[in-house]
Amino acid sequence: MKKNVKRMMALAAAGILAAGALTGCGGGADTAKTEGAAASGEKKTLKVAMECAYAPYNWTQPDDSNGAVPISGSNEYAYGYDVMMAKKICEELGYDLEIVRLDWDSLIPAVTTGQADCVIAGQSITSER
Template sequence: MKTCFKRIFAMAMAGVMVCGMLTGCGSKKAETKAETAGDQTAASGEAAIETIEDGVLKVAMECGYAPYNWTQPSDENGAVPISGSSDYAYGYDVMMAKHIADELGLELEIVKLDWDSLVPAVQSGKVDCVIAGQSITSDRLESVDFTTPYYYASIITLVKADGKYADAKGVADLDGAVCTSQQNTVWYDTCLPQIPNAQILPAQESAPAMLVALSAGKCDAVVTDMPTGQAALIAYPDFKLLDFTGADDNFEVSEEEINIGISVKKGSALTEQLNSVLEGLTEEDFNKMMDEAISVQPLSE
């Protein structure tokens, strides 16, 4: 399992950074829920969501962003098929997608897309929603709607354990660091510019790609969220995680920027349905689920 993931993880990092593809109508429960959703939607003057009426919830994610989501060759631990592929997806996002689909009485289809294709896929109706570790930023809210948070992720920094920034106690101690992060994220757009005299490299197209840049010595530091950092330490034991939470010199981000939500097409009645499921979960539930995802991710054994 470890060898297999190392190969998958490395391949994802070089280029790309809830189950299974099922067809037909859902169960009687799904049909009932779908009809109810359709009636509610019609009453509000909004368009019905065809996939949900068919009993299938299409959820997009990268399938390459552990521990939120990753690709593996089997259904081990409850992984589910990726649409149009012989591979399977698993991770925190898949766990959440499975829970939501079950609660709504729907079948689940996982659609694998690269990071920058996620929002357009929701806007075009190619998928019903995105569950992919997306921060609820003001920029994204201009394009899509978001549910209430399904995870709260603090910001951390990864450096080499034997590097010059290994003992950094705050953002100022990263002065002059060569750094990077994933494109179109709060980590890259908001956090990196806060580092004094930072030498900011071009954004990486995926989270795995930014980790490979650090591993290869192309940068001194990458900024990401806690779950991604914890997962990275398993794949890269020579990394060190710097958490400035509680320090006077931490990255300044809004609460919204560290809240992770499910993105949905603007005006969609699905937002309310998803929120009704999330209301039944607590932050403790989120953390327990994330801990489980980290514990079963490839290379965790």
């Protein structure tokens, strides 16, 4: 049991670090947009990309039970450890959360093109990334 708890904590920390590192990869135009939204009192939205197909980290379900979050452009919901981390990050930042479901190979390009603000998924650092 202790081993599983330690593993979960390590994965959660890695998810936060990955989200923070990838958030900075977006374009400069988004920064001006969010600063304008903050000045007008609008709540900002964090778009988090994930596969929604890798339980227990993230998966798709038909309803919002247990705190699942709607998937953008879908009538389905996402939940799992990655979604819980995304919700916690948004809670701390005061942002709304939008889950963007993408294929694995599209996750990193989504951040570089502005389709998503960050990726929360079990990705390791590689020379390509």
